[in-house]
Amino acid sequence: MDTNAVKKTYGIGELLGVARERAVPVVRGIADTALGAATPCAEYDVRGLVNHLFQVVEQFQRLAAKEPSDFGEAAADRVGEGPDWRERFVVEADRLVSAWSAAGAEDGVTGAMGMPARLVGSMALLDLTVHVWDLARATGQEYxxxxxxxxxxxxxxxxxxxxxxxxxxxxxEPVAVAEGASAFERLLAGTGRDPRWV
Incomplete structure (x- = not known):
């Protein structure tokens, strides 16, 4: 093995594409009967978290294009807009990946706080990963x-x-994890989640 090999740096668009591939089956697997279930993200039930995730994938498309975003208002009830909300989520997730894959998306700063664009893109990646884990746990799906x-x-x-x-x-606050916890379990714990939530 070449220990001098240059480590690959992945673009946010690439990483969002990977997260999207994990997210889509979970969202499609949410039964209508599970929409009222509790989630590891204590402030949301399943329906509320799906609506929040819609808000994330829509608003972060705007941030990729250096356009103003609005997280100030409560998320719209996308689930209540019709039975095809799962496939509409897929469309918006695809648009998110495309937006952050566009030339210049990671350059400079974006958002009201003028944060580095790549870090902002990582925030979208965090939600598309951790909140999908939340939804999988809440609805009895494997992640x-x-x-x-x-x-x-x-x-x-x-x-x-x-x-x-x-x-x-x-x-x-960070949650304590076992000594042998995986990097993903440590990541979840760092956001205040119990990786073993059931």
């Missing part, structure tokens, strides 16, 4: 381990975001 490159990107992003995110109530 398993997230992709290693995704976890690596998010571990760095969470380390940067955590102090402010905890003050704002976006992340909970």
């Amino acid at each position: 398993g381990e997230a992709d290693g490159a995704v976890v690596e990107e998010l571990t760095g992003a969470v380390a940067q975001l955590a102090p402010t995110a905890r003050k704002m109530g976006v992340f909970g």
